[in-house]
Amino acid sequence: MNKTRRLLFQIGAVLILAAIAFCMMVIGRGHTVYFDNKILEYDDETYEPPYKVTVYVGGEQVAKLNAKERGMATTIGQDFEMELKIMEVKGGDETRETYQIKLPRTLDGIVVNLPGYLAGLPEEAWMSEFVPIVTESSEEEEVPGGDEFEMEDLGDF
């Protein structure tokens, strides 16, 4: 009886920890969102970028984009909220509005084309995956491999 109870407690503890870990994996997924203030061509139509867009995330300004420029912000979780301050033409009035985007969990870097998004196009038109260009490192990193014993300093501890 005692053993069964202990086993049940152990299984319960493992399940609770697994559930917490799963929740953390979902809510803690980090993304880098890139904002493109660039011309978009979709369905034979051209969408021109506004003259200037200022992007705020979490109340902080993360990018100030003129036409043809790209900015970025990092976010945790799939619900991304941004505030855009848009100036359509030079010297024109500025409008400020909050937008919410549902980010796909599987993508690390997400490119959002602002003219397409503001025009209300379908998601596949303005959202794409950011694929970083991996540059070959000229020198290999030195990793442990020798059999020497070193008395190393920990540096900052």
Add this chain to the structure above:
Amino acid sequence: MKNESFGKKILNFIGNNSVPILFVLICVICIPISGFSASYLINEIVTRMGRNIFLILCLLIPIMAGMGLNFGMTLGAMAAELALILVSDWQIWGIPGIVLAMILSIPFSIVLGTFCGKILNMAKGREMITSYIISFFMNGIYQLIVLYMMGPIIPIKHSNVKLPRGYGIRNSVDLIHMRQYLDNLIAVRIGGVKIPVLTFLIIGVLCLFIIWFRKTKLGQDMRAVGQDMNVARDAGINVERTRIISIVMSTVLAGFGMVIYLQNMGNIATYSSHSQIGMFCIAALLVGGASVDRASIGNVFLGVILFHTMFIVAPKAGAMITGDSMIGEYFRVFISYGVITLSLILYETKKRKSKSLVGQQLAQAQKDEEEKA
């Protein structure tokens, strides 16, 4: 007579607390020479307290079980690093990343701790040197996993984690998206000093847990095993199992502590972060006045304050005195190793003294009996 006993008391106090007193003296001499302002020093010490205390507290449980200073805490540090590498590659950021790394480190720590505990059961009486060597052995396995298995066998996706050759982990893994998230979640600034309240709350919870744990059945068993294994066995305690549990608990807590430590630092030195962590944590505990068979939470706090004050001021004081900051750097490493050696010598001397005192008392009692007869 009264004066003599007072003098003896002072001598006893100095004898029993020689290491902390020595460090207080070093600090008292070095602080003015270093020229650091009080606010800078306090800020640094508070930061380091938040970073290190959890790691050092994990050493208390094996001491309670009579297994001495657990150099095997390095295994917990390795478990935490493996977990953090995976979490970093999965791009789980912030507090969820820290929590996930802690949870993920638990199975690694349990496996490593059980292995270490079983070996230590085969080397009773020589636990410290055995755990020290186990940490070297396990470092080899860790390097095999991290250098060759991560990539081809354990999937690693991101190029900022993986070596350019396509397998193995980079020398340094960036934890920028976790850096000081725990420390900054609830932080208070008092007179320019940042106090990481949440980190201290977590440390406080661990302290309460240790105090509570000492009073539980398992805690009492550990203390009994620590006092005398044979008596504990005769009393029906499963000595081997109790010792393994103490090492597993210490390893799991060391894993949590390492996650807290690394989130504060903001990056993992993949092949070296864990290598000397045991040594420095043990040195800090000993500086606080602990010994191989006796340590308290107070020793941990005092040790961290004194050891880290020395760590902060030594390079600058060395540079001011000799004109070469490297002297100070060597000095603090030398002091760390030296304090462990000194404590071990003092412990052994005391043990032998008390043994010979008991022997003398027995001989005297026998002589008295013979005289009476």
